[in-house]
Each structure stands twice: as structure tokens, then as C-alpha cells.
Amino acid sequence: xxxxxxxxxxxxxxxxxxxxxxxxxxxxxxxxxxxxxxxxxxxxxxxxxxxxxxxxxxxxxxxxxxxxxxxxxxxxxxxxxxxxxxxxxxxxxxxxxxxxxxxxxxxxxxxxxxxxxxxxxxxxxxxxxxxxxxxxxxxxxxxxxxxxxxxxxxxxxxxxxxxxxxxxxxxxxxxxxxxxxxxxxxxxxxxxxxxxxxxxxxxxxxxxxxxxxxxxxxxxxxxxxxxxxxxxxxxxxxxxxxxxxxxxxxxxxxxxxxxxxxxxxxxxxxxxxxxxxxxxxxxxxxxxxxxxx
Numbered sequence: 169x170x171x172x173x174x175x176x177x178x179x180x181x182x183x184x185x186x187x188x189x190x191x192x193x194x195x196x197x198x199x200x201x202x203x204x205x206x207x208x209x210x211x212x213x214x215x216x217x218x219x220x221x222x223x224x225x226x227x228x229x230x231x232x233x234x235x236x237x238x239x240x241x242x243x244x245x246x247x248x249x250x251x252x253x254x255x256x257x258x259x260x261x262x263x264x265x266x267x268x269x270x271x272x273x274x275x276x277x278x279x280x281x282x283x284x285x286x287x288x289x290x291x292x293x294x295x296x297x298x299x300x301x302x303x304x305x306x307x308x309x310x311x312x313x314x315x316x317x318x319x320x321x322x323x324x325x326x327x328x329x330x331x332x333x334x335x336x337x338x339x340x341x342x343x344x345x346x347x348x349x350x351x352x353x354x355x356x357x358x359x360x361x362x363x364x365x366x367x368x369x370x371x372x373x374x375x376x377x378x379x380x381x382x383x384x385x386x387x388x389x390x391x392x393x394x395x396x397x398x399x400x401x402x403x404x405x406x407x408x409x410x411x412x413x414x415x416x417x418x419x420x421x422x423x424x425x426x427x428x429x430x431x432x433x434x435x436x437x438x439x440x441x442x443x444x445x446x447x448x449x450x451x452x453x454x455x456x457x458x459x460x461x
Contacts, residue, residue, distance in 0.1 A: 184211045189219065190234045203241035214245070221248045226256065228271040240278035255285045262292045264307040277314040291317050294325060300344030309351040316354050331358045336366060337382025350389035365396045373404055373416070384416060394420045403427060410434060 185191045185199060200206060209215055222228050222243070228236065237243060246252050259265045259273065274281060295301045295309070309316065319325050332338045332353075338346055347353060356362050369391075370378040385391060394400055403419055412434050422430065 178207060180211045181207055181209070181215070184215055188216070189237060190230065191238055195238050199238060199241040203245065206241060206244060209245060217248055218244050218246060218252070221252060222274070226270050226274065227268070228274060232271070232275050236275055236278045240281070243278060243281050246281060251285075252281060255281070255283065255288055258285055258288050258292065259310060262289065262296070263310045264303040265310055266307075269307075269311050273311055273314045277317075280314045280317055283318055288317055290321055291319070291325075294321055295347070299329070299347050300341075301348040302344065305344075305348035305351075309348070313351055313355070316351065319354060325354060328354065328356070328358055328362075331362065332382075332385075335363075335378060336385065337379045338385055339382065342382075342386045346386060346389045350393065353389060353392055356392065362392060365392065365394075365400065368396055368400060369416070373400075388417055391416055391420065406431065 182196055185196050186193055191199060206215070219233075222233055223230060256270055259270065260267055265273065292306065292310075295306050296303065301309070329343065332346075333340055333343070353362075366378055366381055370376055370381055374381070374384075399420060407414060407419065410431070412431075414430075
């Protein structure tokens, strides 16, 4: 960057960032530190066409676009024709996203614009054709969790699917429904999240081999979304202490408030049962004493 001219490069770029994009002067330094190459890009040939495309064609509101650029200034270095337009067309044509949802996707995960079109296409083909997720659900997945587009197929997604099929027992025919219903699974670590959680469910709660958990997860894949340490273990131990048994969904799905209400109802019923038993015992003793007299 030493060859750059203050007059020809630095001042026009800073003026563009502050005046046309509306980035606060104190945030310009952050943009340049994150993406120093921006100082070597032409305002007229590179920066302004990209801004106009995102603002006018993709229709990202300016008040959100400037924040997105501060977060991910590398966006301004992307070619519209060779990079941005092709990958956004993939999201519309292959993923089935409505064009008016594109701003939501980009604002939620601006780094998506840094993914190559070929990687995005491979991810969508994996969901649609290998897992069998229908396009309507793929559109929801990409809209709600666009960061998943960056996951590696070979190092991340396929090992997870292999784990769910071979070790947990989810049928291949059900994968599309399971992932479509709860796509967060794709972002979970096998060793740090899914395996410990499922092993605890299998060993302590259901008392079955982990390979038998496929059917419960096919019915309710959201079970994988509950925290082992903050929800599964504490609730199971509270129920176990009371000798109370609930199904997995009934145990885990209620809010903390509703779960406490379930425990209070059980505790009150147990107290009433004990009180009734004590009253019956007292009545029998009184009757026996009267008979003896």
C-alpha cells in the first residue's frame, strides 16, 4: 500500500465510505484495518458499482448496509458480475429463496458473500439431493441459518450424517425430514455436543444402546437442541429424586416455568396422598381403640 497516493486513493476512498455509505468517521479506521486492500480499489470502477448493486438491485436498506460493510468490508472488494450476482442467483434458483429475502440473509451473515459459488452449489446439492430436504425447507434453512453455507462437506457435514446414521440409528430415508425440521444439527459438533448428549440419554434415561435413539430423534429431532448440563441432566435428576417418570418431550420441551409447575403439581399431589394415608391410618387406629373398649 506504500505506493498509494493520498489524493488519488486515500481521500476518495475515505470520502466514499463516510459520505456515500454513511460510515461514521471513527469506524473508518476499523474498515481499513479489517480490509486494507480497499485503499487500492477504484471508487468508480469497484466500490461504487458494488454498493449500487447491493443497495439498488438486492435492495438492502442503506441503514443496514453500512453496518454490514463495517462488519464485513471485504464485500466491497467482490466483483458484481463474477462473484456477487452468481452466488445470489444460486440462492434464488437452487435454494428457492425469494429475492426479497436476500437482504435478510446478507445482513444476518455478511460473510456468506465471501463463499465461492461452487461451494454454495455443493452445499445446496448436498441438502437437496443427498439428504432429500425439500426446497421449501432448504429456503428456510438458508434464510434462518445462512452461516451453514460455509460448512465443509468432507470435514464437517458428511461425518455428522455418518454419525447420525451409523451410530445413532437414524434411517437414511428420514434424514431429509430430520435435517429439514431441525437444521441446527448441522452446526453441532459430534464430539463436543451430540455424542455426550445422546450417550447420556441412552445410558441414564432411556437405558438403551445409543444406536436405538434413531426413532425418538426421527420423531423429535429438536431433542438434540437441549443443553446436557443446563436442561437434560438437571431435569432428569429432579424427576429421579421424586420417582417421577416423564417422556423425553414432556421432560425437556416445557419452559423452566412450566416444568416447575409440573413439579409443584406432583409435590402437592404427593403431600395430599401422604396426608390422606395418615388420616386413614389415624381413623383405623381410632376405630380399633374404640372396639377394644
